[in-house]
Amino acid sequence: MSTLLDVRNLKVYYKTPVGYVKAVDNVSFKVKEGEVFGVAGESGCGKSTLVHSLILRKPPMTHMGGQAIFKGRDLMQLSKEEERKIKYTELSIIPQYAMNALNPTKKIKDIVWDIAREHGYEDRSEVEKLLRERLAMVKLSEKVADMYPVELSGGMRQRATMVVSTLMNPDLLIADEVTSALDVTTQRVVLELLHYFMEQGIVKSIIFVTHDLALLDKIADRFMVMYAGKVVEMGPTEELINSPSHPYTTMLIESLPKIGVRYRETKLKGIPGYPISLLNPPKGCRFYTRCPYAMEHCPRVEPSLIEVGEDHVVACHLYGGESNE
Amino acid sequence: MGFKKYLARKTGVYLITFLFAVTLNWLLPRLMPGNPIEAMLSSNLGLAPGEKEVLMEYYSQLYGLDKPLWEQFVNFWVSLFHGDLGYSILYRAPVTDLIKHALPYDVVILLPAIVLSWVVGNWLGAIAGKNKKYDRYTMPLFYFLASMPYFWFAMLLVYFVGVRAGWLPYQGAYDPAIIPSLSFGFISNFLQHWILPFLSLFIVQIGSWAIGMRNMIIYELEADYVRYLEALGGSEKLLTKHAYRNAILPQVTGLALQLGLMVAGAIATETVFNYPGIGVLIMNAALSQDYFLLQGAFLMVVISVLAANFIIDIIYAFIDPRVRTSYTEG
Amino acid sequence: MPRRNRMETVKIAFRNRKFQFGFGLLMFFVIFALIGPLFTNFAWDGLYYEKVGKVELASYSGRHLPPMSREEIWTYTGKKVEVLHILGTDIQGKDLYAQLVYGLRTSLWIAALAAIIGTILGVSIGFVSGYKGGWVDEILMMVVNIMLVIPAIVLLILVAAYLSARSPEIQALIIGLTGWPWVARAVRSQTLSLKNREFVSLARLAGQSDLRIIFGEIMPNMVSYVFMAGILQFSGAILSSATLDFIGLGPTTMVSLGNILQKAIAHNALQFGWWWWFIPPGLIITLIITALFFINLGMEEVFNPRLRRGGE
Ligand SMILES: Nc1ncnc2c1ncn2[C@@H]1O[C@H](COP(=O)(O)OP(=O)(O)O)[C@@H](O)[C@H]1O
Ligand code: SF4
Ligand SMILES: [Mg+2]
Numbered sequence: 033m034s035t036l037l038d039v040r041n042l043k044v045y046y047k048t049p050v051g052y053v054k055a056v057d058n059v060s061f062k063v064k065e066g067e068v069f070g071v072a073g074e075s076g077c078g079k080s081t082l083v084h085s086l087i088l089r090k091p092p093m094t095h096m097g098g099q100a101i102f103k104g105r106d107l108m109q110l111s112k113e114e115e116r117k118i119k120y121t122e123l124s125i126i127p128q129y130a131m132n133a134l135n136p137t138k139k140i141k142d143i144v145w146d147i148a149r150e151h152g153y154e155d156r157s158e159v160e161k162l163l164r165e166r167l168a169m170v171k172l173s174e175k176v177a178d179m180y181p182v183e184l185s186g187g188m189r190q191r192a193t194m195v196v197s198t199l200m201n202p203d204l205l206i207a208d209e210v211t212s213a214l215d216v217t218t219q220r221v222v223l224e225l226l227h228y229f230m231e232q233g234i235v236k237s238i239i240f241v242t243h244d245l246a247l248l249d250k251i252a253d254r255f256m257v258m259y260a261g262k263v264v265e266m267g268p269t270e271e272l273i274n275s276p277s278h279p280y281t282t283m284l285i286e287s288l289p290k291i292g293v294r295y296r297e298t299k300l301k302g303i304p305g306y307p308i309s310l311l312n313p314p315k316g317c318r319f320y321t322r323c324p325y326a327m328e329h330c331p332r333v334e335p336s337l338i339e340v341g342e343d344h345v346v347a348c349h350l351y352g353g354e355s356n357e
Numbered sequence: 358m359g360f361k362k363y364l365a366r367k368t369g370v371y372l373i374t375f376l377f378a379v380t381l382n383w384l385l386p387r388l389m390p391g392n393p394i395e396a397m398l399s400s401n402l403g404l405a406p407g408e409k410e411v412l413m414e415y416y417s418q419l420y421g422l423d424k425p426l427w428e429q430f431v432n433f434w435v436s437l438f439h440g441d442l443g444y445s446i447l448y449r450a451p452v453t454d455l456i457k458h459a460l461p462y463d464v465v466i467l468l469p470a471i472v473l474s475w476v477v478g479n480w481l482g483a484i485a486g487k488n489k490k491y492d493r494y495t496m497p498l499f500y501f502l503a504s505m506p507y508f509w510f511a512m513l514l515v516y517f518v519g520v521r522a523g524w525l526p527y528q529g530a531y532d533p534a535i536i537p538s539l540s541f542g543f544i545s546n547f548l549q550h551w552i553l554p555f556l557s558l559f560i561v562q563i564g565s566w567a568i569g570m571r572n573m574i575i576y577e578l579e580a581d582y583v584r585y586l587e588a589l590g591g592s593e594k595l596l597t598k599h600a601y602r603n604a605i606l607p608q609v610t611g612l613a614l615q616l617g618l619m620v621a622g623a624i625a626t627e628t629v630f631n632y633p634g635i636g637v638l639i640m641n642a643a644l645s646q647d648y649f650l651l652q653g654a655f656l657m658v659v660i661s662v663l664a665a666n667f668i669i670d671i672i673y674a675f676i677d678p679r680v681r682t683s684y685t686e687g
Numbered sequence: 688m689p690r691r692n693r694m695e696t697v698k699i700a701f702r703n704r705k706f707q708f709g710f711g712l713l714m715f716f717v718i719f720a721l722i723g724p725l726f727t728n729f730a731w732d733g734l735y736y737e738k739v740g741k742v743e744l745a746s747y748s749g750r751h752l753p754p755m756s757r758e759e760i761w762t763y764t765g766k767k768v769e770v771l772h773i774l775g776t777d778i779q780g781k782d783l784y785a786q787l788v789y790g791l792r793t794s795l796w797i798a799a800l801a802a803i804i805g806t807i808l809g810v811s812i813g814f815v816s817g818y819k820g821g822w823v824d825e826i827l828m829m830v831v832n833i834m835l836v837i838p839a840i841v842l843l844i845l846v847a848a849y850l851s852a853r854s855p856e857i858q859a860l861i862i863g864l865t866g867w868p869w870v871a872r873a874v875r876s877q878t879l880s881l882k883n884r885e886f887v888s889l890a891r892l893a894g895q896s897d898l899r900i901i902f903g904e905i906m907p908n909m910v911s912y913v914f915m916a917g918i919l920q921f922s923g924a925i926l927s928s929a930t931l932d933f934i935g936l937g938p939t940t941m942v943s944l945g946n947i948l949q950k951a952i953a954h955n956a957l958q959f960g961w962w963w964w965f966i967p968p969g970l971i972i973t974l975i976i977t978a979l980f981f982i983n984l985g986m987e988e989v990f991n992p993r994l995r996r997g998g999e
Binding site: 370371373374377378381382385386500501503504505506508509512513515516519520521614616617618620621624625628629639640642643644646648651652654655658659662663666 | 829832833835836837838839840841842844845846847848849922926927929930933934935936948951952957958960962965966969972973974975976977980981984
């Protein structure tokens with residue numbers, strides 16, 4: 033499998049009056065063609081910043097270093113116009129606010145045509161035909177194309193947005209917390225749709241962002257866990273879920289409801305403590321303040337990513353790598 | 358479909374409002390202490406001796422003031438539907454005729470002022486919403502304009518443009534020495550007299566439209582649907598187009614809400630320029646306690662405002678799908 | 688915590704530039720209205736009064752003078768006093784600075800009173816409407832919508848014209864009685880959104896009475912909102928009152944800003960170029976309304992940060 037996206041040492045900060053918020057700090061990962069790559073972590077750890085920096089960097093978000101090589105081009109170095117061109121057709125997003133993503137006062141076919149035209153499409157009827165086909169594919173009526181988003185229910189709007197986002201067969205689809213606001217049934221529908229898009233070859237790869245590890249189990253081939261702007265662990269889903277290495281990943285997985293155990297009987301235990309501020313993060317391991325295994329040198333020395341299995345890396349001094357002091 | 362329901366509901370609301378306004382118009386003088394007709398006739402209208410008794414008689418009969426209240430109320434409506442609004446003692450003419458003559462003057466200054474200020478104000482506000490530097494300099498000006506009483510700005514125009522510079526006439530709708538006709542001379546004279554009253558309404562209104570539009574644009578440009586378009590590679594032009602369209606919608610409703618304030622502006626402005634519209638009628642009627650004229654003018658204003666509101670509501674339903682859908686569900 | 692610390696909110700508001708500007712400007716005029724009379728020898732009607740025994744007798748020269756004119760007035764008892772007309776005199780020789788200061792007082796008083804009446808009415812009606820819901824809400828909102836469509840100014844003119852004697856308080860009353868629908872509508876929607884918040888539902892579950900919930904839970908969360916509505920009422924009242932005065936339906940017992948302008952027009956001050964008669968009152972009205980605008984703008988930025996622009 034070839035690599036579709038290669039992110040190397042990416043740093044994306046927010047510029048604020050009191051300093052830089054280091055929301056994505058030296059993050060590297062690869063997304064291969066044909067896979068669903070998951071990004072997990074507590075709210076506020078920089079997941080959205082990471083994926084949005086690939087597609088929509090706007091002040092105060094600032095690129096501070098690193099590359100994101102997508103199909104041979106560095107997304108961080110593209111001119112505005114080049115960037116605009118590859119969006120939608122090659123790189124697309126289903127945003128967290130998918131239910132409100134469509135302009136309420138425009139017919140869905142008009143919204144689609146407005147964007148399609150800016151990507152060089154010339155035949156309106158062809159675009160509309162495609163839209164209708166896809167709507168039918170996701171079990172929406174073809175007539176939805178002629179409707180205003182306000183005329184649809186929330187769940188229908190969500191699906192319509194998914195159709196719109198994937199209409200131009202993007203190579204890479206970013207799905208940021210697309211399931212967070214949904215009830216369990218709708219969540220399943222959304223996951224099934226994403227699977228379906230992959231099967232049909234509508235999209236080649238997906239970056240699936242969530243704070244819910246249980247979902248990754250169902251959809252991701254590989255995933256990475258972020259903590260306070262850093263990658264703490266990355267590897268194949270099965271391996272990470274069954275034998276997590278990093279203390280943080282372990283705690284995240286332990287906090288999940290177990291299969292066969294009724295939710296009400298086990299109290300969902302979160303992880304004690306709060307994440308550190310990203311304004312002035314400490315030099316060493318950022319998980320130090322909450323880590324039950326913390327060692328003396330942990331707050332001073334930053335752990336680097338170490339291979340602990342095939343394609344499985346972890347950033348923690350428990351697995352060695354402190355020798356560089 | 359939603360639209361019929363919407364139309365029915367709006368029609369109902371405006372009918373009730375109309376009933377209410379007319380009833381109020383009828384009731385108010387009767388709620389006030391004393392007999393309004395007597396008060397009116399004994400005020401300084403310069404009636405000839407004996408004339409007062411005749412008029413008292415005439416009005417008592419016309420409105421059946423000796424009859425029970427409900428009958429007076431019914432009679433009031435009957436004459437209203439016959440287009441009979443009573444007789445103005447001040448002008449010694451039927452109120453309906455007076456209003457018919459005054460109304461065109463209101464239309465010629467108010468309509469262009471409202472429409473153009475809406476267009477220009479929204480345009481300027483949209484620029485301010487997008488361009489921060491321009492925003493910084495123009496917003497204080499817009500706020501100052503929006504704070505100005507219409508009549509004071511009118512007075513400034515009269516003083517600076519009319520009196521000091523002597524560029525334009527500032528009294529009346531045309532030179533009294535010219536006989537109205539469709540000649541070039543008359544039309545140009547009329548237009549010259551028209552400019553200042555028009556400007557005074559036009560310029561002051563620009564301020565509040567610009568402020569409203571500027572805030573709406575900032576709000577809409579940050580809406581989720583704009584971010585989505587941007588994420589999908591929509592050009593700056595496209596984002597702006599979508600945001601503007603949605604930002605302008607509340608401004609259409611705003612137009613309806615502002616009409617009442619514009620009426621106030623028009624009355625005061627006409628007073629300053631002595632422009633012979635309904636505003637001057639209202640002022641003169643109020644000052645000489647010519648109640649029939651006052652009532653008639655009030656009705657005219659209410660009917661115009663209601664009609665304008667109704668039209669705006671209907672247009673709005675066509676341009677904003679949200680209105681129609683809200684009526685399909687419940 | 689749904690309830691913000693109130694002092695904290697006030698502090699934040701005072702740190703906002705726009706709020707500072709608006710509040711400062713408004714305070715300037717309030718203080719001017721209070722202490723302005725100290726700088727002139729003239730009474731509210733622009734005349735010079737002299738105490739003769741128990742009565743006060745007015746005297747004036749009747750000369751029409753531009754600003755900063757000094758003149759000598761012969762009083763009733765034959766004394767000669769030198770006086771300064773800071774803003775000149777009107778056509779009858781009455782001091783305009785004195786009229787302006789006292790007129791400002793009247794206008795502020797009327798506006799404040801009208802704003803209080805309108806706000807209290809609007810808040811109560813909006814509250815009841817939003818809190819009770821059902822047919823109470825339907826009926827009240829129907830009344831509100833009717834009142835919003837009928838232009839308030841014509842209603843004001845109609846009522847004012849029927850009253851032969853008009854005090855500032857009466858004017859404030861009728862302005863307040865026509866101004867409330869805006870407040871009612873805004874308060875209603877705010878109440879609706881607060882009503883369904885968690886903390887109110889909790890209070891209701893705990894069996895608290897309606898009144899306790901309204902004053903204990905909902906009201907404290909609406910103070911700033913109601914204050915902003917009150918500010919808007921105030922500026923609306925200044926404008927309405929000036930317009931009424933200008934048409935000639937102002938208080939018959941007092942001088943007010945609109946009143947001065949009306950007299951200026953009536954005596955052709957424009958044509959004769961007596962700018963000191965009509966520029967200052969209009970400018971003051973405009974600046975007061977500008978100040979109120981900025982106060983609201985500042986508060987809106989504090990409470991609705993979406994309107995704040997980056998870096999400001
Ligand atoms: N516009 C912004 N300005 C400053 N800090 C921001 C901004 N947006 C997000 N952040 C901060 O960046 C960090 C990462 O946020 P985000 O990427 O949204 O996290 P996640 O998606 O994982 O919940 C958070 O600490 C957040 O407070
Ligand atoms: S590096 Fe130290 S503090 Fe960080 S996770 Fe590993 S053991 Fe815990
Ligand atoms: Mg996020």
